[in-house]
Amino acid sequence: MEIFKIIGVGLLTCVISIIIKQIKPEFNIIILLCGGIIILFMVLDQLRTVFDYFLTIFSKTNIDYSLFVSVLKVLGVGYLTEFANSICVDSGSASIGEKILIAGKIIIFCLALPIVTNLIDLIIEMLP
Secondary structure, eight states, X not given: OHHHHXXXXXXXXXXXXXXHHHHOGGGHHHHHHHHHHHHHHXXXXXXXXXXXXXXXXXXXXXXXXXHHHHHHHHHHHHHHHHHHHHHHHHTTOHHHHHHHHHXXXXXXXXXXXXXXXXXXXXXXXXXX
């Protein structure tokens, strides 16, 4: 199972991080970033499956393709900001991580506006 590989990489990254932090603390952030990127690449195949499901849903419902792109952007911004926040927290810069999260939420709100607008239009069309 893929999750055991991911857990293994995560635990190995943590152990290496603890060791490196004692020897060369300035390299700790690089270790954490590399471990996170390796895990991200490991789940890219599952993300492809999710994208295929979204494409199927959007093709069956005849919803505008631009909404699909908006949903993907919202998901991408959400995951990337959470990833960046975790790296900031791990490196001892939790306040910067919080600001990244706030910026991500604002960007997600802006990206979600077309989705909400389309949903409202759809509801209005259904009303008699």
